[in-house]
Amino acid sequence: MAEQKTSGRRLRQPIVVVLGHVDHGKTTLLDKIRGTTVAAKEPGLITQHVGASFVPASVIEKLAEPLKKIIPFKLIIPGLLFIDTPGHELFANLRRRGGSVADFAILVVDINEGFQPQTYESIEILRQRRVPFVVAANKIDKIPGWRANPDTPFLISLQKQAQRVREELERRLWDNIISKLYELGFQADRFDRIRDFTRTVAVIPISAKTGEGIAELLAVLAGLTQRYLQHRLRFAEGPAKGVILEIREQPGLGTAADVVIYDGVLRKGDIIVTGGLNGPVITHVRALLMPKPLQEIRVAKRELEPVEEVYAAAGVRIVAPGLEEAIAGAPVFVARDEGEAKQLAEKVRREIEALRIKTEAEGVIVKADTLGSLEAMIEALRKRDIPIRYADVGPVAKRDVIEAVASRELNKFYGVILAFNVKVLPEAEEEAKKHGITIFTNNVIYRLLEDFEKWYKEQVEAERRKELEKLVRPGKIRLLPGYVFRRSNPAIVGVEVLGGVIKPGYPLMREDGKRIGTIHQIQDKGKVIHEARAGMAVAISIRGHVMVGRHIDEGDVLYTDIPEQHAVLWLTKFKSELTDDEMVVLKEIIKIKRKQNPAYAVVLGKPQGAKP
Numbered sequence: 001m002a003e004q005k006t007s008g009r010r011l012r013q014p015i016v017v018v019l020g021h022v023d024h025g026k027t028t029l030l031d032k033i034r035g036t037t038v039a040a041k042e043p044g045l046i047t048q049h050v051g052a053s054f055v056p057a058s059v060i061e062k063l064a065e066p067l068k069k070i071i072p073f074k075l076i077i078p079g080l081l082f083i084d085t086p087g088h089e090l091f092a093n094l095r096r097r098g099g100s101v102a103d104f105a106i107l108v109v110d111i112n113e114g115f116q117p118q119t120y121e122s123i124e125i126l127r128q129r130r131v132p133f134v135v136a137a138n139k140i141d142k143i144p145g146w147r148a149n150p151d152t153p154f155l156i157s158l159q160k161q162a163q164r165v166r167e168e169l170e171r172r173l174w175d176n177i178i179s180k181l182y183e184l185g186f187q188a189d190r191f192d193r194i195r196d197f198t199r200t201v202a203v204i205p206i207s208a209k210t211g212e213g214i215a216e217l218l219a220v221l222a223g224l225t226q227r228y229l230q231h232r233l234r235f236a237e238g239p240a241k242g243v244i245l246e247i248r249e250q251p252g253l254g255t256a257a258d259v260v261i262y263d264g265v266l267r268k269g270d271i272i273v274t275g276g277l278n279g280p281v282i283t284h285v286r287a288l289l290m291p292k293p294l295q296e297i298r299v300a301k302r303e304l305e306p307v308e309e310v311y312a313a314a315g316v317r318i319v320a321p322g323l324e325e326a327i328a329g330a331p332v333f334v335a336r337d338e339g340e341a342k343q344l345a346e347k348v349r350r351e352i353e354a355l356r357i358k359t360e361a362e363g364v365i366v367k368a369d370t371l372g373s374l375e376a377m378i379e380a381l382r383k384r385d386i387p388i389r390y391a392d393v394g395p396v397a398k399r400d401v402i403e404a405v406a407s408r409e410l411n412k413f414y415g416v417i418l419a420f421n422v423k424v425l426p427e428a429e430e431e432a433k434k435h436g437i438t439i440f441t442n443n444v445i446y447r448l449l450e451d452f453e454k455w456y457k458e459q460v461e462a463e464r465r466k467e468l469e470k471l472v473r474p475g476k477i478r479l480l481p482g483y484v485f486r487r488s489n490p491a492i493v494g495v496e497v498l499g500g501v502i503k504p505g506y507p508l509m510r511e512d513g514k515r516i517g518t519i520h521q522i523q524d525k526g527k528v529i530h531e532a533r534a535g536m537a538v539a540i541s542i543r544g545h546v547m548v549g550r551h552i553d554e555g556d557v558l559y560t561d562i563p564e565q566h567a568v569l570w571l572t573k574f575k576s577e578l579t580d581d582e583m584v585v586l587k588e589i590i591k592i593k594r595k596q597n598p599a600y601a602v603v604l605g606k607p608q609g610a611k612p
């Protein structure tokens with residue numbers, strides 16, 4: 001492979017990722033870039049990598065040829081290496097201590113739809129990992145009246161558009177993209193109007209479908225990376241450094257790791273150190289596999305062939321014993337000898353240890369398939385202020401359920417397991433069933449969190465309802481003259497509800513605060529009912545030591561006898577649950593109660609137990 005063999009290279013090719021909202025055209029753009037490269041027919045230079053595609057500098061220069069007058073530049077980087085799979089999840093695995101293996105990103109935004117949830121998420125992730133980016137304002141061919149000029153640079157195609165169409169493009173560019181970037185604190189502009197690229201995000205209008213603007217996109221990427229990222233791209237002839245993107249079964253060869261090498265040289269037979277489920281893995285490279293050079297890219301079926309060495313930046317499949325233990329997102333380092341391997345293993349161990357969470361505190365249990373997704377889950381939970389008790393890579397095992405049970409003891413709403421893209425082992429499932437532990441599983445992070453948050457809200461609401469149901473509500477009734485059906489044991493009388501509500505089980509008191517028994521049953525026209533509200537006339541039976549004529553009389557007014565703790569809750573946490581007439585009655589009850597106990601239901605300062 002021509003681009004691999006040059007030794008004494010000064011700069012390696014930048015690693016570029018594509019992010020953006022679903023359906024905004026990430027996959028189409030990557031296909032277009034690959035197709036453009038193939039169409040440029042550079043024999044021997046069209047190389048595929050494992051999980052990535054290389055676009056040589058000569059292709060970029062050729063595409064940018066018509067723009068020479070507008071953007072003059074000479075490339076000193078060998079080209080650009082595009083990671084083939086777009087989106088958050090793979091990007092998360094391109095992790096590197098404190099940052100990313102990706103040198104640059106393209107944020108794809110549909111110019112017609114503008115910013116969407118995953119657009120914002122992408123920017124958030126790029127900010128966290130400190131990856132610079134340009135914006136590809138995609139689907140310009142959908143602007144009404146746009147006349148497509150396939151595979152033409154944007155600036156040339158633009159000259160051929162009607163004035164009205166050009167104005168519409170500007171309007172959408174500003175309203176849907178540039179102003180949104182400003183809202184997020186980024187200065188941004190159309191790429192050809194930018195003077196200082198270190199302060200301004202470049203926006204490049206393109207159509208991934210027609211190929212318009214692809215020339216500028218590649219030219220701007222190449223120009224920016226070689227100008228501003230030279231320190232990162234300086235190539236070391238030394239031992240390779242990389243990260244595992246994916247672990248795969250390689251038929252006949254056992255487990256292999258798809259790795260992105262971002263520095264140095266990797267050779268067959270090298271000692272490599274990486275991170276595993278049960279600690280660091282030290283092994284020897286048995287084989288390095290790369291796709292065969294192709295003149296035409298048929299993405300579906302790319303045959304791999306063994307190579308002796310690869311130079312950064314590269315996507316390569318490594319076959320080595322012990323890789324079945326390795327985790328995606330773990331660093332890969334080449335060691336010169338066994339001694340250095342041990343040191344590197346310690347470094348890897350510490351790096352992975354720093355990503356795990358093991359506490360005795362209340363919080364959810366998190367399991368994820370890769371280090372990248374674990375890190376992303378932890379970040380997402382922290383942003384939502386959801387505490388984490390335990391977080392690790394691997395399938396959900398019995399001990400995770402035991403952790404969840406322990407967490408539930410401290411806070412019943414956090415005794416759950418959030419499993420991202422991992423299996424639940426059968427004994428864990430059994431244990432969870434036994435203890436009633438909920439395991440949430442999903443392979444989209446935000447859906448997993450949404451599911452949990454929905455459940456959490458329901459649990460909190462159910463708990464609130466349950467607590468509310470137990471409280472005695474304010475109620476005020478009057479014994480109707482001429483409706484005494486039975487004087488005692490139990491007393492049965494006709495009453496009118498003057499305010500609030502009465503229910504069976506409620507204790508009653510007189511206007512002077514004297515308790516006179518408990519409501520046993522309520523009947524309305526001979527039918528048993530569960531409550532009676534203001535304005536209703538019903539018959540009630542009263543249990544307890546009460547006799548009509550002695551303790552109470554026709555025409556008397558009675559109130560529900562609200563325990564002090566209930567009254568406090570009505571005044572604080574559940575204030576919004578009372579109707580206006582219930583509130584009026586509550587105040588009358590408190591007045592009566594305070595005659596006996598002046599401190600009854602006095603709420604000081606901040607309401608206790610108010611909503612969190």
Ligand code: GDP
Nearest residue numbers: 021022023024025026027028138139207208209
């Ligand atoms: P992804 O989810 O971001 O990878 O989006 P895709 O690449 O799958 O594109 C989503 C849809 O938009 C597909 O139907 C594409 O054909 C279409 N699409 C992508 N880019 C363009 C474009 O520039 N113009 C038009 N008209 N359609 C596009």
